[in-house]
Amino acid sequence: MNGRQRIAAALRGERADRVPIMLHNFMMAAREAGFSQGRFRRDPRVIAESFIRAVETYDYDGVLVDVDTVTLAEALGVRVEHPEDLPARWAGPCLPNLEAALDLPATDVGRHPRLQVWLEAVRLLKEHFGGEIFIRGNCDQAPFSLAGLMRGPSEWMVDLLDSKNRTAAQALLRHCGEAAAQFIRAMAGAGADMVSNGDSPAGPDLVSPALYREFALPYERLLADEAHRLGLPYALHICGNTTRILADMLETGADAFELDHKTDPRFARRALDGRAVFIGNIDPSGILALGTPALVAARTRALMSVFADTPRFILNAGCAIPAETPAANLKAMIAAARGT
Numbered sequence: 625m626n627g628r629q630r631i632a633a634a635l636r637g638e639r640a641d642r643v644p645i646m647l648h649n650f651m652m653a654a655r656e657a658g659f660s661q662g663r664f665r666r667d668p669r670v671i672a673e674s675f676i677r678a679v680e681t682y683d684y685d686g687v688l689v690d691v692d693t694v695t696l697a698e699a700l701g702v703r704v705e706h707p708e709d710l711p712a713r714w715a716g717p718c719l720p721n722l723e724a725a726l727d728l729p730a731t732d733v734g735r736h737p738r739l740q741v742w743l744e745a746v747r748l749l750k751e752h753f754g755g756e757i758f759i760r761g762n763c764d765q766a767p768f769s770l771a772g773l774m775r776g777p778s779e780w781m782v783d784l785l786d787s788k789n790r791t792a793a794q795a796l797l798r799h800c801g802e803a804a805a806q807f808i809r810a811m812a813g814a815g816a817d818m819v820s821n822g823d824s825p826a827g828p829d830l831v832s833p834a835l836y837r838e839f840a841l842p843y844e845r846l847l848a849d850e851a852h853r854l855g856l857p858y859a860l861h862i863c864g865n866t867t868r869i870l871a872d873m874l875e876t877g878a879d880a881f882e883l884d885h886k887t888d889p890r891f892a893r894r895a896l897d898g899r900a901v902f903i904g905n906i907d908p909s910g911i912l913a914l915g916t917p918a919l920v921a922a923r924t925r926a927l928m929s930v931f932a933d934t935p936r937f938i939l940n941a942g943c944a945i946p947a948e949t950p951a952a953n954l955k956a957m958i959a960a961a962r963g964t
Contacts (some may be wrong), residue, residue: 630644650691665738752946761814763821
């Protein structure tokens with residue numbers, strides 16, 4: 625089997641010839657290829673070259689095309705900073721108050737230059753790898769997270785505590801949902817084998833399960849439905865300990881969940897049994913970036929043992945792998961997975 629076949633098998637619930645590996649390693653890939661984050665986010669050829677070199681170096685199965693967490697927000701008018709040596713980052717909201725969401729014009733983010741960079745990178749990777757390597761096109765932030773960037777993260781959380789804001793909040797989420805769905809449609813057109821979104825602030829570390837169910841879950845379901853309409857599997861990432869909402873997350877219809885290291889994999893194994901693929905969840909900082917190769921290998925084997933009886937498992941870190949991660953540690957994780 626090749627890499628694309630291994631990950632596709634896991635998504636179908638079928639046993640592959642070995643544990644499939646998909647890495648969330650865009651920062652590390654750029655650094656090892658000799659590119660700054662500024663060059664990486666500006667040039668799709670640099671993105672493609674970075675991932676091609678990473679696959680050649682580490683022999684893994686699936687590329688996760690990711691650039692930063694603010695591209696879609698920038699397309700919607702959010703202020704964004706572009707440091708040369710770091711991923712782009714949020715610099716300020718575009719909505720002075722929540723009521724402004726009631727008058728937002730229709731959006732068309734597909735032509736935004738920064739989104740086009742992501743899409744062209746996927747096209748270049750598909751052209752290079754053909755059917756050998758699985759290409760997951762991340763589509764930046766899900767609506768709940770995107771709404772927080774437009775309104776301001778702390779302001780958004782306060783807004784949701786007042787029941788009088790429900791109408792305006794839902795209007796903002798619908799606006800963000802359409803933008804996110806447009807990105808998914810464009811990513812499908814670029815040839816991605818799978819699409820995904822992050823919705824990190826929607827987890828129990830920041831909002832209650834009740835707020836998650838009311839304001840995040842319906843729009844995550846919308847995106848999963850859109851991916852399925854286009855014939856693509858869908859993955860969702862939420863940071864933090866998602867134990868309290870895993871049952872709710874399954875109601876999104878997502879095919880896979882990329883879960884943070886704070887989520888107990890044994891609990892997730894039981895909760896997702898037969899219904900969704902677990903992607904993760906080695907600690908990217910404390911273990912991969914700062915641990916020893918021996919520790920990385922031990923944690924990898926321990927995680928694999930939890931999922932030894934199911935094919936619905938794809939090895940990855942629980943979130944983005946830091947740029948400073950030692951190559952020896954990533955090689956140790958992959959070697960442990962391969963049994964070498």
